[in-house]
Amino acid sequence: MSTVATESDYIGKLAAKFRTCPATGLKVDLAAERLIKANAVAAVVFLAIGGTFGLLVALTRWPAVHLLSSDMFYLVLTAHGLDVLLLWIIFFEMAILYFASAVILSSRIAAPRWGWVGFALMVVGGLMTNVAVLQGDSSVMFTSYVPLKAQPHFYLGLILFAVGALIGCFIFLGTLVIAKEEKTYEGSIPLVTFGALTACIIAVFTIASGAIILVPTFLWSVGYIANIDTLTYKLVWWAMGHSSQQINVSAHVAVWYLIAAVTVGAKPLSEKVSRTAFLLYIFFLQLASAHHLLVEPGLSSEWKIVNTSYMMYLAVLGSMIHGMTVPGSIEAAQRKSGYTRGVFEWLRKAPWGNPAFAGMFLSLVMFGFLGGITGVILGTEQLNIIMHNTLYVPGHFHATVVTGTTLAFMAVTYLVVPLIFQRQIIWPKLARLQPYLFGFGAAGISLFMMGAGTLGVARRHWDISFADALLPYGYPPMASLMMGLNGLSAILAATGGALYVLITVGSILFGKKVDETNAVASLGPMPKKVVREAVTKYGNAGTWHLPGTYVLVGIFFTTFILYYFVNWKYLSELWPMQ
Amino acid sequence: MAIFPPQTRIWWNEPVAKAELVWISVAFLWGLIMFFMMIYWHIYGQQNLSTQVGRIDPAVFEQRTNEFAEKFRIRDEGDTGVPVVRPPPGGDAYMLARTFDWWPVLELEKGKPYKLHISSVDLQHGFSLLPINMNIQVHPGLEHIITITPTEAGTYGVVCNEYCGLGHHQMTGRIYVVEPGQGG
Numbered sequence: 001m002s003t004v005a006t007e008s009d010y011i012g013k014l015a016a017k018f019r020t021c022p023a024t025g026l027k028v029d030l031a032a033e034r035l036i037k038a039n040a041v042a043a044v045v046f047l048a049i050g051g052t053f054g055l056l057v058a059l060t061r062w063p064a065v066h067l068l069s070s071d072m073f074y075l076v077l078t079a080h081g082l083d084v085l086l087l088w089i090i091f092f093e094m095a096i097l098y099f100a101s102a103v104i105l106s107s108r109i110a111a112p113r114w115g116w117v118g119f120a121l122m123v124v125g126g127l128m129t130n131v132a133v134l135q136g137d138s139s140v141m142f143t144s145y146v147p148l149k150a151q152p153h154f155y156l157g158l159i160l161f162a163v164g165a166l167i168g169c170f171i172f173l174g175t176l177v178i179a180k181e182e183k184t185y186e187g188s189i190p191l192v193t194f195g196a197l198t199a200c201i202i203a204v205f206t207i208a209s210g211a212i213i214l215v216p217t218f219l220w221s222v223g224y225i226a227n228i229d230t231l232t233y234k235l236v237w238w239a240m241g242h243s244s245q246q247i248n249v250s251a252h253v254a255v256w257y258l259i260a261a262v263t264v265g266a267k268p269l270s271e272k273v274s275r276t277a278f279l280l281y282i283f284f285l286q287l288a289s290a291h292h293l294l295v296e297p298g299l300s301s302e303w304k305i306v307n308t309s310y311m312m313y314l315a316v317l318g319s320m321i322h323g324m325t326v327p328g329s330i331e332a333a334q335r336k337s338g339y340t341r342g343v344f345e346w347l348r349k350a351p352w353g354n355p356a357f358a359g360m361f362l363s364l365v366m367f368g369f370l371g372g373i374t375g376v377i378l379g380t381e382q383l384n385i386i387m388h389n390t391l392y393v394p395g396h397f398h399a400t401v402v403t404g405t406t407l408a409f410m411a412v413t414y415l416v417v418p419l420i421f422q423r424q425i426i427w428p429k430l431a432r433l434q435p436y437l438f439g440f441g442a443a444g445i446s447l448f449m450m451g452a453g454t455l456g457v458a459r460r461h462w463d464i465s466f467a468d469a470l471l472p473y474g475y476p477p478m479a480s481l482m483m484g485l486n487g488l489s490a491i492l493a494a495t496g497g498a499l500y501v502l503i504t505v506g507s508i509l510f511g512k513k514v515d516e517t518n519a520v521a522s523l524g525p526m527p528k529k530v531v532r533e534a535v536t537k538y539g540n541a542g543t544w545h546l547p548g549t550y551v552l553v554g555i556f557f558t559t560f561i562l563y564y565f566v567n568w569k570y571l572s573e574l575w576p577m578q
Numbered sequence: 579m580a581i582f583p584p585q586t587r588i589w590w591n592e593p594v595a596k597a598e599l600v601w602i603s604v605a606f607l608w609g610l611i612m613f614f615m616m617i618y619w620h621i622y623g624q625q626n627l628s629t630q631v632g633r634i635d636p637a638v639f640e641q642r643t644n645e646f647a648e649k650f651r652i653r654d655e656g657d658t659g660v661p662v663v664r665p666p667p668g669g670d671a672y673m674l675a676r677t678f679d680w681w682p683v684l685e686l687e688k689g690k691p692y693k694l695h696i697s698s699v700d701l702q703h704g705f706s707l708l709p710i711n712m713n714i715q716v717h718p719g720l721e722h723i724i725t726i727t728p729t730e731a732g733t734y735g736v737v738c739n740e741y742c743g744l745g746h747h748q749m750t751g752r753i754y755v756v757e758p759g760q761g762g
Contacts, residue, residue, distance in 0.1 A: 024581070071744055104581050141741050145702050147718070148743065187587045191580040230702055230717045257580035267579050271589040273598055295627060295713060297720040305616045313609030320605040324598070329580075381616045382625055388713040389704040389739040456711040458704070458739035462747040466737075469750040470658050470679060473708055473735025546597065553601060557608075564612070568619075574712055576624035577726045 013182070016108035022519035023419060024262075027184075031112035032102035032175075036095045036420050038119055039168075040413070043091035044504055046126065047406075050083025051497040058445070058490030063465060063480045065487060070462040074139040077460060081142030082133060085401060086161070087126045090244075092409045093199065093251050094122070094168040099420070100196035100254065101175035107184040110174030114167055121164030128157030141460060143237065146217065146228045155218035162207045162214070169200045169207070191268050191275065192261070195254025198278040199247045205286055206247060209239035231298050238289035246285035248401060249319065250278065252363065252408035256326045259360040259408075262415055263351055263526055265337070266329040274325050280318035284310040291375075294384035301381065308379045316376060323368050323556065328549040330361075335545075337527050343547045354524035355425075359411025359435035366439060367404030370446050373560050375400060383567050386574065392453025399446040402493070407439050410500050417504065418522035423511030425524070431503050438496025444489025452482035454570075627714070627724065634721040636699040643672040643695075647682045655683045655752065662754070664761070670695060673736070673751065675703040675716045677743055680736045680751025687758045688731050697721040704740030707753065713739060728755040 018027045053076045059067040060076075068076060102109040109115065131153070132138040138150035176197070179185060189197070213236040219225045257274070260266035268274045290307030293299055310316060334346030351357045374396040377383055387393065414431065417423055425431050457464055457479050464479060466472035514522045586592060620626050651661040662683045665671040667690035674681050675698040686692055696705055698718040705714040714722060736751035754761065 070747065074741070074744060074746075139744070145740070147701055148741075185583050187583040188589065190582050191584075231720065261579035261581045265579060270592060270594050270598060271584045271586075272592055273594055273602070293715075296715045297717060297722045298633075301620060301626070305613070309609075309613045309616070312613045317602070317605050317609055321602060324601050328598075376612065380612065382619050382623065382627075385625065385627065385713055386711050388715065389706065390711065390713060454711070456706060456708045456737075458706055458737055460741040460746070461737075461739065464747075466747070466750060469748045470660070471655065471683070471735070471750045471752045473737055473750055473752075476709070550597065557604070561608075568615070571625050572623070574625045574710060575726050575729055577712075577724050578624075578626055578628055 013108065018108075021103075021419060022514070022516040023523060026103055027106035028420075029102045029108045031115075032098050032109035033420055035109065035112060035115045035119065036098045036103070036416075038116075039091050039095040039098070040416060040420075041508075042119070042123060042126075043088050043095065043409075044501055046083045046087035046091060047497070048501045049130075050080055050085075050088055051494060051501075053077075053080035053083060055490055055494040056080075058487050060462065061464075061483050062487030063483055066463075071136070071139070073462045074141075074460075075133060075136055078139050078141050079130065079133045082129055083126075084406075085142060086158075086244075089248055089401065089405060089409070090161075090165055091122065093203075093247060094119070094165065095416070096251055096255065096409075096412075097168060097172040097196055097200060098175075099416070100193045100258075101172045101179070103420070104190055104193050105175070105179040105185050107175055107179035107182065110171050110178050112171075115171050118164040118167030118171070121160050121167070123164075125157045125160030125162070125164060128153050128160065130157075132157060143241065144217070145237075146220070146230055146233045149221055152218060152221045155214050155221055159211070159214050159218060162210045165203065166207045169203050172196070172200050188271075191271060192254050192258045194275055195250055195257060195278055198281055199250035199254065201282055202243055202250060202285060203247045206240050206243040209236055209243065213237050213240065231293075231296065234293060234296070235289055238292045239286060242288040242291060243286050245397070245400065246281055246288065246315075248405040249285075250281055252367075252405045253278075253319075253322050253326070255408045255412045256322070256360055256364055257329075259356050259411055259415065260326060260330050260333070262523060263354055263357040263360075264330055264333045266333040269325050269328050269332060273321060277318040277321035277325070280314050280321075284315040284318075287311060288315075288379075291379045291384075294379070294381050295388045304381050308381055313376075316372075319368075319372055323364075323372070324549060324553050326364055327552055328546050331546045331549045334527065339527070343551060347548055349527065351525050351527055353432050354414070354526060355431045355435050356411045356414040356524055358432075359407050359414070359439065362435055362439040363404055363407040363411060366399060366407070366443050366446075368556055369559065370443060371396060371399035371404050373563055374450060376560075377564060377567050380564075380567075383571055386567070386571055387453055389459055390453035391449040391457045391459050394459050395446050395449030395451075395453055398442060398449065402442040403439060403446060407435065407442065410438065411435060413500070413504055415523055417507050417511065418514045418519070421508050421511075422514040423507050424514055424518070424522045425503060426506045426511050427503055428524075430499055434496055434499045434503065436496075438493055438500060441489050441491070441493025441496055445486055445493055448482045448486040448489060452479050452486065455479045455482070457483070628722070632721050632723070633719060634697060636697070636718050639672075639695075639697045639721060640674060640699050643674040643681070646670070646672040651682075652685065665692060667692070667758075669693065672696075673705070674699060675705065675738070675749075676700050678738070678745035678749035680705070680738070680749065683752045683754070685754040685756060685761055686728050687761075688728050688755050689758065691725050691727045694724050694726050695721055696724070701742045702740050703738050703742050703749070706737045706739040708735040708737055710734065715740065728753075731755050731757050 138154040287307040664685040738749035
């Protein structure tokens with residue numbers, strides 16, 4: 001047996017073909033490269049589709065426009081969630097997993113054929129669920145809370161997609177084993193790979209939870225099971241649904257570190273601290289299912305408090321650590337490059353004209369301020385009652401998955417296209433603008449939805465004028481204004497999104513070839529050409545004066561505390577209840 | 579850099595800088611404060627959802643709501659045919675969720691506590707009381723029993739904020755809060 005295994009290992013080793021990346025000196029397995037390309041392209045296609053649906057949703061919720069009919073609205077809203085939250089993000093994450101294992105470790109990828117099987121399953125599954133939704137009788141929203149019932153192929157498609165993603169996770173893990181075995185690197189895996197490993201471990205948990213709930217729900221939809229308990233469904237569904245957001249967080253934090261490393265040469269301030277922060281995600285994030293069950297009947301307050309706080313906010317602690325170490329590592333690198341004047345020269349002279357850097361930094365700031373703080377407020381047991389299921393909720397998660405994850409993934413695309421597709425970015429001037437258009441548009445969507453949510457405007461709701469309701473209710477006029485501003489922001493974000501799709505597709509098809517002469521220049525403007533120089537010394541005493549980062553973190557923390565207690569004040573004005 | 583292996587092989591023994599330690603400690607303490615804030619509010623705060631919840635057969639809940647409405651009905655809501663029901667202060671009040679209405683309309687007295695029973699007879703719904711923006715998830719087969727005390731007179735809207743099908747946006751209800759002894 002062992003001889004056979006050794007032999008096939010040997011064959012795998014022989015069969016793998018590599019090229020050397022002219023910018024980084026990394027060895028790139030061509031089989032891994034093809035898989036990365038396929039997954040990235042699929043991701044962008046679904047982003048284009050799902051983003052268009054999102055624009056239609058926003059235009060319908062704008063009372064003055066009210067674009068779609070009610071049936072179409074609920075259909076399009078279901079498809080929007082499916083295509084962007086699931087398909088765009090997970091396809092892109094598959095590309096990140098392959099990149100962070102095979103490429104960063106200069107290793108051959110494990111079982112590339114299985115990678116294609118996984119990819120095919122994900123495509124088929126994604127299309128199947130899309131077809132179910134577009135047929136019109138599965139408008140059950142992305143969450144598909146039972147006993148709302150969709151067509152069986154709605155659930156089946158999701159299951160196939162998840163199985164495909166699971167295969168991708170195992171290929172990632174297998175590649176780590178191969179790289180270790182064949183000694184393609186020395187010491188420990190790089191931090192970016194460590195972050196990807198975190199994402200992968202959470203993904204396995206997530207997919208298992210998905211299987212536990214979606215398989216019985218599928219059987220229920222075809223009639224083999226009579227009843228699915230509504231509370232159990234929500235508990236387990238969100239063990240998938242919320243944990244998958246933690247995959248996103250781990251992945252996009254890894255991407256932050258990656259972009260900071262490539263564009264300004266940033267190194268982690270402390271490997272120990274950054275890695276421990278990732279570890280906290282693995283330990284505690286899966287408790288987050290409780291965030292969706294805080295105003296639910298049938299669960300004790302003790303259970304809610306422990307789970308919703310990720311066991312005393314230990315996972316939030318992880319994010320707050322990254323919130324300091326990422327800008328801190330950028331400041332340290334910039335100061336090392338000579339930008340030492342004042343508190344903020346390092347930030348002013350950062351490569352804001354490089355879309356990868358600009359997108360990454362906007363993602364970092366907006367994720368922290370808009371997504372992170374509001375997420376903690378929403379996830380506080382008693383505070384949830386003044387926001388649950390209002391537009392505040394989508395406002396919050398558009399800050400996390402759009403300005404956070406999506407913007408970070410868009411930013412890294414400006415490195416992936418030259419490094420992996422080996423094409424230069426076309427229209428560099430428009431590309432420079434793109435992260436700002438998309439970032440500020442998405443931040444507007446998020447802010448105005450939260451604003452409407454504090455006025456009580458319901459999420460997933462076609463008509464807030466209640467024109468054909470028996471007992472109409474009138475929201476304050478401010479609500480309509482908020483929804484209008486939300487619509488305008490959505491147009492801005494959609495412009496940025498369309499630009500992203502056009503630039504990416506255009507560059508892959510028509511971009512100038514990248515070779516040794518222009519490889520580093522293709523990565524966009526940088527403060528110093530540091531990519532190739534292995535500046536690998538640690539942030540030592542000399543770099544440990546980071547006043548700019550302290551100020552940024554101070555502003556963040558003050559905002560956090562004030563906003564937290566303002567919401568307790570709002571809560572205290574509510575009718576007493578017990 | 580973050581894309582290369584750590585330069586020092588034994589990276590877990592590297593000292594952590596003081597500023598980083600300070601921030602980690604502050605963030606950790608803040609987490610504890612937020613954690614204990616929830617417990618504090620259970621002891622001293624006025625707004626805590628009851629954990630008094632029972633499994634209930636939707637048919638039984640519907641029957642109880644019907645009996646309640648019949649017993650305490652004071653008028654109909656305009657020409658909608660929906661009864662307005664005024665339970666005695668301190669007593670039980672029922673509100674039932676179904677596609678696509680909240681039933682019946684309630685009339686409560688300001689400053690008096692009521693035991694509000696909410697449940698669904700079909701799908702999940704979201705009880706959103708406006709404009710005070712109080713939002714509670716409603717499941718079929720599970721009954722919320724919440725003691726509430728209205729603090730201000732006025733007309734309050736009840737909106738469904740859990741998607742429940744194509745008529746979701748038509749699902750509304752109403753609660754009147756009147757000064758003690760008035761209304762009727």
